[in-house]
Amino acid sequence: MIPWNHLAVRAAVCASVALVTLPGVAAPPERASQPVPDPGRSIAGGGDASAIAVNPANLAFLPGAEARWMWVRPGSGSPIPTGGHSFSAAVPIAMVSTGLRLDLMDPPDAAPAPFDETWRWIRWGLAVRAGDALALGTTFGWGSSDALALDGHFSVTTGLTIRPFSFLSIAAIARDWNEPENRFGASIERSYDLGIASRPLGTRALEIGAEATYFERSREVVPRFTLGLDVPRVGRLRGDVSLRDLANGRAGVAAMAGLDINVSGLQLLGGGVFGDGYTRGGTGFYVGAALRSYREPGVPMLRRVAKIRIDGTPGARAHTRLLQRLWRLADAPEVDGVVLVLRAEPANSTAHSEEVGDALRMLRSRGKKVICHLEDAGGRSLHVCSQADAIAMNPAGGLRFAGVSTRYFYFGDLLRKLHVKADFVRIGAHKLAAEQFTLPQGTQVAREDHQELVDLLGGVLLHDVGGGRRIPKGELARRIARGPFLAREAKEAGLIDLLAYDDEIDEVVEEVMGGRSKIVEDSAPNEAPQRWGNVGKVAMVYVDGDMVDGETQNIPLLGIKLAGSYTVARALKRVREDSSVRAVVLRVETGGGSSLAADVMLREAILTARAKPVVVSMGSQAASGGYYVSVGGGPIYASRSTVTGSIGIYYGKVDVSGLLERLGVTVEGYRSAPRADAESFFRPYTDEEREILGVKVKQFYDTFVARVAEGRHLTPAQVDAVARGRVWTGAQAIERGLVDKLGGLREALAEARRRGGLPEDAPILSLPDDEDGLLDLVLKLAGVTAGVTANALGPAAAMPPALLDIARSLSPFLVFEPSRPLARIEVAEEASLGGRVTAPVEP
Template sequence: MNHLPRPQSPARSPRPAPLGRLASAARPVSAARPASVAAALLGLCAGLCALAGPTAARAAPADGPSQPLPDPGKPVASSDDTSAIAVNPANLSFLPGTELRWTWVHTGSASPLPARGHSISLGVPLWYVSTGLRFDFLDPPDAAPAPFDSPSRWIRWGLALDTGPTFAFGTTLGWGSSDAPALDGYFSLTSGVTLRPFTWLSLSAVARDWNRPENRLREAIERSYDFGVAVRPAGGRRALEIGLETSYVENSDPDGSGTWTPRATLGLRVPYVGTLRGDVALRDLTADGGPKIAAMAGLDVNVDELQVSAGGVFGNAITKSGTGFYTGVALRSFSEPGVRLPARVVRVRLDSTPGVRRHTRLLQQLWRLAEDPEVSGVALVLRAEPASSLAHAEEVSDAIRNLRSHGKKVLCHLEDAGGRSLHVCSSADAIAMNPAGGLRFAGMSSSYFYFGGLLNKLGVQADIVRIGAHKLAAEQFARETSTRVGKDDHQALLDQLSDAFLAEVSAGRRIPVPELERRIARGPFLAQEARQSGLVDMLAYDDELGRVIDEVMGRASRVVDDDPPDEAPERWGRSPKVALVYLDGDMIDGESRSIPFVGVKLAGSYTVAGALRRAREDQSVRAVVLRVETGGGSTLAADVILREAILTARVKPLVVSMGSSAASGGYYASVAGAPIFASRSSITGSIGVFYGKVDVTGLLQKLGVSIETFRSSPRADAESLYRPYTDDEREQLGVKVKQFYDRFVARIVENRHMKAEEVDALGRGQVWTGAQALERRLIDRLGGLRQAIAEARRLGQLPDDAPIQSLPEEDTSLLGYALGLVGFSAQAQGELARATIPPVMLDAARALSPFFVFGADRPLARSEFAGEISFGVPTTAREDEPGASAPPASPASKER
């Protein structure tokens, strides 16, 4: 145990205490509710002791041969650093990172307690275990009783299993040596368990010397047991921690009974400094004159990854003239709140356009920097477009405004930039551009593929049945150009996106919208022209970035890359959290997968539904955010995901966040949640269904292939690719499509509390931006991912810093995995594809993906494909996922 040692007691024969008596003695230590848990932990420790069997022993006191150097203020139940090697080896499992610690305890020569000297410990968390090594060099004071007045040494090796944040088990092996025979030759086993059922409660039990180690004189040490409980009453935060524990030594009293030594610990966070620690132990409870007190009190000062500790050792058990001090230093790969370092400017560099998950991580990085009191500014060094869509650009812009609202200065540095860079950086304090760079942007445009002519030339006939003139996805495969309705819809959508873009940039650059529109129309711009037009503020090369940052900050600044250390957990156990479930890519039946090189990501219904189910069944998840990044796909997949989302919403708050696109089947799956958030530029709506296939007989005839088909009934091969639909089949398909459409409408009516005629008026394939959808009650609020997560935390009654768990875990196809094993990452695949295949052919391959992915028997709720999203500069591979270079399968804007 880590408190100051107890006085020695005379030797006597062993008399193990019955399990019932031990359990009874342990009950007062913990609260009523965890009493059974404490008894269970005690039973485990007793079982370990039984393995040793009877042996001749003498009662050695806790301040005897196996007593480690005290670790001030470290309770048995929450010693989550390398002190756990000696205090409670189970807690090594909770070690946040690597730690090297030195401690020196020094008492006066008049102190009768032998625990004085140095300890050095090193702990390392590995994959499924944590381990540590500790050296104790004990140099007792002159007043210590013999034989404990002789110097001794202990080497301890601790090992703990990583069994999760709520339960831990560990064992320490110790070897003791000394020039004094009574202190030499020991081999000790100490085991502990810790249970953390709540974020504010920790329970521990430790069996020390349970193998009854013997010295060279064949004298054994009696077993001892520690039982402890620690609580963090301030919402589970480390701001205040109170520990109560007791130690029991077998057969140490003259009457044959054991002795108890209670102890209390306190940890109190001191803002901008560290933690104030103290502990008090009551010794010799039955002694004449009452128990004696041994206490330690001091301060841990935290400076980034360094901790410096110092304090006093005092109490009448030590004697006034024996009063001493302790000090220590720890070097760690993690940090705790403490002294603020000088304010710094953090440099965040983007060399490739973020994909869906990397975009979320970028947002979280910027949110974290906004809350960091040691960050005075952020320099965004953009060597690629910072967002893959206008909706994503809105969310990055929001993150920049959030930085500024927290008092941080924000600078953007651009080279060869496009419209999304201008959109994002307009929210910054200043924009700098490389003098040799430029702004390739002159306005917005959109492009759509029509494959009717190509398919006719190949002898392939698309046979499509749809409902509603606005369901334009079907036109791409059946026509050579769009209909009048399609042209009007495309232009209306582009106008909405352009208005949203101009409004954001106008507010950020403080240029009236009409004037901004006139300036942009003169693009694209060289760097000097962009500055003259007021679109950037200054010109600077890379090597001049430090000077520019100083100008923006108004003082000399320390510029560092963002590489934060790991932080020690704020709470114990499984902290209540928000689950962020991604619905990303074309929706298909079955498991998620991707198509390498082409850049098509497929969201499987089983995978997404399983992620929702996992979030629903996880008791630590208090709220769910469904992040929708899809233009739809299989109607069956959409319904499977919607059903799982509805079941989840019945159990815990479900908030929907629409990203770049949540259209058609993506909107279908979104209506389970309330509220629904969308950015102004999110693409949604497209409420409609189509059904179709291609007839390839013409192509086969050109190749000299003929086909003979035999059937048992007229419609047996209705879905065959080797003939067109008959009039009767087309009529029946129209009935099916209407049924699917009515189901689509009914789902919206049920979950959005609208009338069927209202939904039908907004449906039939019409596409809306987030701003339009809000006016039409298809969504509830305008806002990005930050606002959606904040609402989920509010509804789930979670703190503002509640962690976020991303589901499903990132995965890849078998081919993509194999390529990754040989170093051919998704980014490398994308770069190779763009280097060897013309961009228009890549776009065409992606647009034709429904023919390869969806069978002829699958009705589709999918919006049309608009080609590669490009804001005036080539799009580089996205960093984080296979198929990440693919744009959303929905109408999307281009800038020229």
């Protein structure tokens, strides 16, 4: 079978031969609407501001704002009146692009009348695209001149471009289709362009184009061929050639060739104009320049050190954006180093700090130096920055860290004093979530499980920090136990390297880099696309927050996010049906929630995995319902410190009838059957109802086990042996067959691209769309951030941190209906001295 890109090349060659051999090809009529030429620009392959005149449809593919100037001088003996200056400016706005162009035509001396006079054209282009494969555009033009024959024109030109593959583009244009008239009533002949362009290598590195213009009244055809070739570290070679007057037995050649030199957002153009069709009186030239908000491959940028400042702890999506920034910098040849200025914890969990630390190691493996500057730091900062080349700290700051800790709140006594009874049925002694509402303190099983978890998390931190700081694990544990530290004490303990104020960061960078370096704030460059059409993508679908039935929501005052089953299911269906999505990463960042919501999401994940490769990436937590939804895809990746497992169900309610009675409130209920109000908050369960509830919970649990057994290719007995609510870290889970590979998001994305046959730079489509609710928008307009960290301002900042933690621990009462069985892990506040990160932000 012939590959598509080979077919594209053959199609281009065949079209070229057909264009050359067309009978009756003669010298084309000159027309007043012709613009100043844009050398080497193909009607099918363009995508810059020159498209206003070349093909208005391609204006829709403009990557960013651009201003362009071109001067073409074909030589005094040229019979073709195409010399002069052009000025154009264009800007994309979402799926629409628009631009203006001014052509000042200055014909050569040999141009025939009436084209031996100067004239002007103003053009306005407007284009819209449907995705990345289809665009439609129209240019409106007004011509004026002191010569009446060239004055008074109003022209309309419309173009269509289709880019079905990354290596093939097809364009059709109707020029002057309204047959514009001058002051004498003479009209410009309508013409049609048809062209194709091929990128046989699949990228912009090489582009070949063939096109033809057909004049309607004279029935004359002018074939034209274009070539574009990237020159590494310089820019792009461009050329075009038109064949004229073929019917008279001689091929008049009109050609241009030159070089685009790209320096960041500046493009300089220059080349020659030649061929007997253009320059019978000597060779001409062209020069030009463009200023753009995007850049194309060209002259390498000046070497620099990129600075990233983190003022708020990243939430789930901001965390992945931070990782992508660091990965991009690792591949940027102009970047010598990276400075992380941390004014908040760079991660909200040990699992996230593992992934950021991995990104720092990747930077260093690519020859980049990495420096951290800390102020008032905690354990996450130490974990991440231990992978850097050097850590500096404000002399007045400190490292408020003495080890990892977790907190669990128990409300049993409080509810008893309020005469509120929490009544829950669960499967397994390790399904601890219900205990937080029924007991005054944790059971022995709970204490052992919680201590084991914190020891494992602490072990990961000691391993990574010890390796990065070159301190033996045992010695590091003894040093950390002496914390928290003032800046000087942290330096003496070998946990940081330097003391430096904020204004001394440049000196620190100079010392680490071994010389003066240019430090710039990091910002992602807007790159011109390498490929045409709907480029193959990796979709990253987030399951982030408590899993609830219905739509995704936020509780901004508490910094709680709810992952709605309908929202996630809709996102999975969308990527399943999107032909441009070749692989999916299901990013799970949840401790579970509604078991029905988890089952709805799982079903969509299973259907998606049947259609295209799915890879699961577990973040901070992928436990209980979060683990449930993870078993419907392909391989599961987890970090060593990911909290997962917790396979189990609990079900129940709180009875507030005692509280209402104390308050003097009487509730009278009526029912048509004995159990019609069994789930009411206003009466307790009967013994019979509690027994039936236990049967239902067992049925839900068996369903959970069956789903895991099917997804993990285990027997129900094997799953039950590691289930019953038991929580595992990622490192433990892989030993028990619950996880396939240890690795973070980087490894999961690489696996998804491999399975989808995608290149390493394949773009990422993040879903569901991260839309703010009405309250979020109101808070942002008021200058308030919904999610907050302990050291950030926000609506919850007025509430004492301890009360805020308690309020979040009570979130099940705020979020879940009493009639819903829950697959949810117990609410914990993973903390450390100075590293308390309970409400991440999404900057």
